């Protein structure tokens with residue numbers, strides 16, 4: 001029938017649902033948006049990618065009669081796929097800013113992960129599934145990792161065991177997916193889980209299809225260390241958006257013309273890295289601190305195009321702050337972030353503005369709630385907010401010389417200094433601020449950051465390895481995931497950072513752009529070293 005090629009999508013406008021749309025279209029279906037409860041009842045297949053906070057989602061569903069329609073649709077065993085919050089909302093209640101009542105279709109309470117046992121919260125990254133029963137849509141997953149990003153989870157119990165089709169281990173064995181008849185829901189993001197994720201969606205959309213992907217030989221065991229490709233983006237002197245790469249943040253050629261170094265086109269490179277097995281792709285709009293990003297329509301276009309066929313998480317940073325344009329029109333950082341999310345970003349990354357927010361918080365001891373970091377994480381959840389730190393190493397003879405956290409360095413400074421602190425900078429490294437990376441990291445964790453992207457100006461583009469002292473310091477200081485960045489020159493540098501520090505991910509730019517070290521060879525090296533990775 002004509003409706004056969006249509007997927008009905010329940011999107012209440014709270015986050016990035018573009019990727020789900022793109023994935024459905026990629027698999028040959030049209031998307032019809034739910035406008036009224038009747039659209040739910042009349043759906044041939046319904047996808048519900050819940051985003052945002054539990055309470056806010058329940059409010060929307062209750063207000064316009066969607067909750068009742070959803071329950072009735074599911075109770076009739078009509079084809080349903082809930083994703084992430086779309087799984088959690090099926091339970092009785094959630095502790096997220098609650099207790100808050102859910103749809104009550106599955107017995108159980110959604111609770112927060114416990115970070116006291118050494119597991120970082122949010123649970124971000126590629127993890128393994130333990131299949132509990134025939135789940136149909138997970139038939140191709142077998143031994144592959146899938147992508148999770150959440151701080152709350154439901155637990156299996158005797159009361160809900162008829163539902164639980166797989167679990168995942170992260171401190172707890174929590175519910176990764178449920179199935180009863182034609183009703184499915186998954187805690188992870190199939191639309192962000194690469195080929196394996198697409199095969200899950202395909203099996204939901206074409207339930208009688210053949211096996212699409214042979215499970216790999218190697219069984220995924222636990223949360224994988226992520227390898228991230230980063231694209232520093234800016235306009236060149238001709239006004240085109242290009243991928244550039246600096247040496248210690250200097251992106252200009254040292255020639256007479258002093259032109260911006262160009263290493264490729266953003267959309268093409270992102271696609272290439274996705275094919276090569278990057279676990280995530282980050283775009284940093286490196287002149288965003290001075291140019292207003294919503295004036296920078298090409299960057300939004302880059303995100304839209306990239307998310308059409310890159311099915312791993314996308315992060316975008318640069319210029320996320322309040323802004324008043326030439327006509328006096330005010331834009332809040334939340335509007336900037338919302339536009340990025342609408343265009344296909346899964347996470348936004350804040351640099352300079354997070355430094356100012358942390359300074360203010362440390363000075364006053366009060367969370368104002370007004371910083372971009374706090375506002376965006378309140379609305380989109382802290383898992384969607386990365387803070388990018390751009391510190392510079394400052395050597396010291398004497399650790400008492402500054403009022404910031406100092407460390408004894410592994411390699412002494414140029415004048416034999418044995419100590420250092422890491423000074424935060426803003427505006428792409430142009431201005432040093434009176435705050436250390438350690439103090440900043442702890443403050444932004446309290447203000448609601450879900451992850452830290454830890455650069456190091458001294459190491460950037462040098463290919464001599466990550467700053468292990470810095471990454472150890474920060475990854476031991478916070479309980480949110482830390483992405484190690486700056487200085488990768490070989491596959492061995494990745495295994496070193498994962499062996500010596502508690503980094504959850506490692507990011508590189510130059511070696512990937514110059515094709516000096518392919519992503520695949522980094523992954524293979526890590527695998528050979530016994531480090532869990534997604535292959």
Ligand code: 1PR
Nearest residue numbers: 249286289318319351352388428460461486487508509510
């Ligand atoms: O301050 O919120 O507007 O955000 C600006 C963002 O742009 C920040 O995330 C900041 O890190 C970034 N940025 C600003 N200027 C530069 C520059 O290079 N001139 N790039 C810049 C940061 C660092 C990494 C790089 C790694 C790995 N680049 O992104 O990709 O160091 O490089 P490597 O593997 O080649 O060593 P705001």
